[in-house]
Amino acid sequence: MNIGLNDYLFFSALLFAIGFFGVLLRKNTLVIYMCLELMLVAVTLALVAFSRYNGTMDGNVFVFFILTVAAAEVAVGLAIIVALFRRRQTVQVDELNALRN
Amino acid sequence: MTPVQTALALLLLPLATALATALFFRRHAAVGRALSLAAAAGIVLLGSRLIFFTENFTVTAEWLILGPLTIKLGFLVDDLTKLMLFVVAFIGFLIHVFSVGYMKGEAHAARFFGCLSLFMFSMIGLTLADDLIMLFIFWELVGLSSFLLINFYYDRPAAVSASKKAFIVNRLGDFGFLLGIILAYWAFGSITLADIAGRLHTSPELVATSIALLIFCGAVGKSGQFPLHVWLPDAMEGPTPVSALIHAATMVAAGIFLLCRVGVIMTGDALTVILWTGVVTALFAGVTAFGQRDIKRILAYSTISQLGFMVAAFALGSLVARRHGLDPTVAGVTAGAAAAMFHLTTHAFFKALLFLGAGSVIHASHHEQDIYRLGGLRKKMPVTFATFTLGTLALAGMPLLSGFFSKDTILILAWQHSPVVFGLLLLGALLTALYMTRLWSVAFLGEARSEGAAHAHENPAVMTIPLVLLAVGSVFAGYQWFYPEVLAAVPTVALALQQGDGHLLVVVCGSSAFVLGAVIGLLVYRPGAAGDFLQQRLPVLYQVMAERFYIDALYDWYVAKVQQRFAMLLNFLEQVLLSGLIIRGFAGLVGLLGLGARALHTGSLHAYVYWFLLGLVILWAVVAGLFNLS
Numbered sequence A: 001m002n003i004g005l006n007d008y009l010f011f012s013a014l015l016f017a018i019g020f021f022g023v024l025l026r027k028n029t030l031v032i033y034m035c036l037e038l039m040l041v042a043v044t045l046a047l048v049a050f051s052r053y054n055g056t057m058d059g060n061v062f063v064f065f066i067l068t069v070a071a072a073e074v075a076v077g078l079a080i081i082v083a084l085f086r087r088r089q090t091v092q093v094d095e096l097n098a099l100r101n
Numbered sequence B: 001m002t003p004v005q006t007a008l009a010l011l012l013l014p015l016a017t018a019l020a021t022a023l024f025f026r027r028h029a030a031v032g033r034a035l036s037l038a039a040a041a042g043i044v045l046l047g048s049r050l051i052f053f054t055e056n057f058t059v060t061a062e063w064l065i066l067g068p069l070t071i072k073l074g075f076l077v078d079d080l081t082k083l084m085l086f087v088v089a090f091i092g093f094l095i096h097v098f099s100v101g102y103m104k105g106e107a108h109a110a111r112f113f114g115c116l117s118l119f120m121f122s123m124i125g126l127t128l129a130d131d132l133i134m135l136f137i138f139w140e141l142v143g144l145s146s147f148l149l150i151n152f153y154y155d156r157p158a159a160v161s162a163s164k165k166a167f168i169v170n171r172l173g174d175f176g177f178l179l180g181i182i183l184a185y186w187a188f189g190s191i192t193l194a195d196i197a198g199r200l201h202t203s204p205e206l207v208a209t210s211i212a213l214l215i216f217c218g219a220v221g222k223s224g225q226f227p228l229h230v231w232l233p234d235a236m237e238g239p240t241p242v243s244a245l246i247h248a249a250t251m252v253a254a255g256i257f258l259l260c261r262v263g264v265i266m267t268g269d270a271l272t273v274i275l276w277t278g279v280v281t282a283l284f285a286g287v288t289a290f291g292q293r294d295i296k297r298i299l300a301y302s303t304i305s306q307l308g309f310m311v312a313a314f315a316l317g318s319l320v321a322r323r324h325g326l327d328p329t330v331a332g333v334t335a336g337a338a339a340a341m342f343h344l345t346t347h348a349f350f351k352a353l354l355f356l357g358a359g360s361v362i363h364a365s366h367h368e369q370d371i372y373r374l375g376g377l378r379k380k381m382p383v384t385f386a387t388f389t390l391g392t393l394a395l396a397g398m399p400l401l402s403g404f405f406s407k408d409t410i411l412i413l414a415w416q417h418s419p420v421v422f423g424l425l426l427l428g429a430l431l432t433a434l435y436m437t438r439l440w441s442v443a444f445l446g447e448a449r450s451e452g453a454a455h456a457h458e459n460p461a462v463m464t465i466p467l468v469l470l471a472v473g474s475v476f477a478g479y480q481w482f483y484p485e486v487l488a489a490v491p492t493v494a495l496a497l498q499q500g501d502g503h504l505l506v507v508v509c510g511s512s513a514f515v516l517g518a519v520i521g522l523l524v525y526r527p528g529a530a531g532d533f534l535q536q537r538l539p540v541l542y543q544v545m546a547e548r549f550y551i552d553a554l555y556d557w558y559v560a561k562v563q564q565r566f567a568m569l570l571n572f573l574e575q576v577l578l579s580g581l582i583i584r585g586f587a588g589l590v591g592l593l594g595l596g597a598r599a600l601h602t603g604s605l606h607a608y609v610y611w612f613l614l615g616l617v618i619l620w621a622v623v624a625g626l627f628n629l630s
Helices: A005-025 A029-054 A058-088 B003-024 B029-052 B079-102 B109-128 B132-150 B157-188 B193-198 B205-222 B231-237 B240-249 B254-261 B268-291 B295-323 B335-364 B382-396 B402-417 B419-444 B461-476 B489-497 B503-524 B533-537 B539-546 B548-600 B605-624
Strands: B057-066 B069-077
Touching: A005 A029, A005 B605, A029 A058, B003 B029, B003 B057, B003 B069, B003 B109, B029 B079, B029 B109, B069 B079, B069 B109, B069 B132, B079 B109, B079 B240, B079 B254, B079 B335, B079 B461, B079 B489, B109 B132, B109 B240, B109 B254, B132 B157, B132 B205, B132 B231, B132 B240, B132 B254, B157 B193, B157 B205, B157 B231, B205 B254, B205 B268, B231 B240, B231 B295, B240 B295, B240 B335, B254 B295, B254 B335, B268 B295, B268 B419, B268 B539, B268 B548, B295 B335, B295 B402, B295 B419, B335 B382, B335 B402, B335 B461, B335 B489, B382 B402, B382 B419, B382 B461, B382 B503, B402 B419, B402 B461, B402 B489, B402 B503, B419 B503, B533 B539, B539 B548
Parallel strands: none
Antiparallel strands: B057 B069
16 A cells, blocks of 8 residues: 555644644643644644655755744643643633633 | 113013012012012113113014914014103003002012013013014013903902903904904015015005904904903902003003004004094093092093093094105104104003002002092192192193193194094093093092091102102103103104194193083082082983993893803704714714624633634635635
């Protein structure tokens, strides 16, 4: 069985959709956060696939940058979630509605 | 010091003391008094320097440049300026000295003297002004200081309403003045007096007449001409030195000064209107004076009447000079300006004297102002009585006193112009002699009719010396030799005018008017009479005069019934249309938008994600050109 560009893209789109609907539908901040990362990874996968398909290094270079930035983002994002939990004793988005009124 | 520096110092000195008093010495009566007196003395010194040791000059500096309009400020010092400055500086100083005695023991004297300095500043600026805008600025400033001084006793409702009345009535006249300035700028492209005079022939007759009459409106307001005279008698609520300085000698004469300043732009039609305004005012105020019992109000109506004489004198002089094709300017002074300014000068002396004399009487008799509650002051206040008598005689036109000469000039011009005007002005002169005799006889002769008058005694020298000095002026100000050479242009021209046709006839008529007025006055208003002759014999007529011919009542009716209702209508429209529909309407619309926008902030993270998504889709649609229908 030959795995081609389309399969990678399909898989990438599937991952992105899972992440996207996770962000839309889940209530737990931590899960939402993981879904966000999933979307990022889906895009990364698509970039690697394109890079390989075109035989250039552009996509790979992008991936390196995205991974670096994502690592930093995870550090900050998790720290925010931990701080939020300490303060509110919850990470459910339904209860985090201080902006209302 | 150069002349310009002298003029600047002269102008700014009283402003400086007024500011110092206002900022630091409001509660220090003695300091305020000393500062103001020093300023008045400084004005006399600097003024003398400007008058006696400086050639006529004019200087301007640019002040404001607004597009094509350049507003300049500058000084114009000529013979008219010098004479006016002489009157303002010297009579102003004497009145300051008198005020020291009059305001003794007054708690707020510092405010009084500060305002007096402010007035001197404004009046000097008005005198030195070289274009219409600067004239107008200082014109308003004298109005302001007059307002401040009329309501000096701000705890008296009468004084407060009198000050408001003065301010508002003056505003009516000033509005016309301002329109005149604007029209002059529109027609001539300049507001400098010299430029306007030079370009006069470029404008049609009607425009020139309109400008002249609009500017005359300012004089009608400030100089209390009919029908805007109503504020001047009420202005007597102010302290008496103020009445003498502002409402008799200088500020109200500013209208006459203005006319003489802008004399070049007058046209024949405008002069005829001005002439009749003056004649009507002179007669009307002279008659009204008989219905008054308050000594200051009688003098106020007398002032209005004399101002009417001056206005008529200006118009008569200009008209007669034109008719005879005389060179309109002799030694830089036109015939009209000479006749008016001559009467202004002599009037400033004897009317200031009369007001200060009245102040002396009021001060001595514990603020008794009703002449029928005075009486018997002849023996008790000999200096005041003697000087007041001289002032009365000068005003009434006794031959060889100052008022006789200046009135003679007016009458002779009237004779040369038309017999009707002559007859009316002669009647005015007769009325003057009559009402002054009434005032003098009732207030000074006979027996005291009240407690205050009975215990009156002569005032200290600080009040009587100014009276004596003013009396000297009242007696001699009609002679040419009284004036130093630099000031002699106006009296020379005025006295030369008397050498025209019918001099003898006019002198005889004028003297007869005085004699007749005085004799009838003494017979009718006998010393010691208990009540007013007219009030007893012709109560209806007296009532009409006492009510000032119901002109004040007419204004009250107009304001209350017409203007107030119109204002209420406007207020209604404003509330409904402007405030209700436009302002509330727009505010409501924005509020509604806000309400909608607030609904988007649900506080739910998921909702925000959906908005984000929607935004992304729209952005994509825009970039993809979906909205680009063409």
